[in-house]
Amino acid sequence: MIKIIQAKTRIEFIQVRNIRIKIFVIEQQIPWRWEFDIHDKNAVHLIVVNLKEIIGTGRFYLDKYSGDYKLGRMAVVETYRNQGIGSKMLIKIEEIARNKKVPKIILEAQSDKLHFYVNHGYKIEGDKYLMDGIYHTKMFKKF
Numbered sequence: 001m002i003k004i005i006q007a008k009t010r011i012e013f014i015q016v017r018n019i020r021i022k023i024f025v026i027e028q029q030i031p032w033r034w035e036f037d038i039h040d041k042n043a044v045h046l047i048v049v050n051l052k053e054i055i056g057t058g059r060f061y062l063d064k065y066s067g068d069y070k071l072g073r074m075a076v077v078e079t080y081r082n083q084g085i086g087s088k089m090l091i092k093i094e095e096i097a098r099n100k101k102v103p104k105i106i107l108e109a110q111s112d113k114l115h116f117y118v119n120h121g122y123k124i125e126g127d128k129y130l131m132d133g134i135y136h137t138k139m140f141k142k143f
Contacts, residue, residue: 007045111135
């Protein structure tokens with residue numbers, strides 16, 4: 001049984017960190033120092049739980065510098081990908097955004113994930129660019 005909850009306890013935040021290390025730092029080879037940033041402290045972090053195993057995460061936050069609401073660090077453990085878990089997590093984040101009266105969500109999608117976000121109503125803004133050694137494209141969705 002899969003459930004998506006907001007990380008609140010110290011253990012849950014450690015699990016968020018572990019998933020991100022596994023997927024971004026180890027699997028995608030993103031340097032550790034680039035993976036964790038000042039936004040982690042103020043973000044809403046979701047975790048996807050299957051029984052007692054944490055299999056996914058994502059975050060949503062207000063960028064105090066730009067004033068934009070941003071979605072990022074969405075990740076699902078490899079053995080659980082392509083099962084609709086990312087979609088459920090995205091829908092949950094959008095629900096939180098709507099409840100906060102957020103007018104627009106911005107994200108920076110890895111180029112091979114564009115179709116996922118387009119299928120959820122996100123629009124491409126600008127050209128692709130290299131970030132952390134991976135091509136990304138800025139996207140947004142208005143509410």
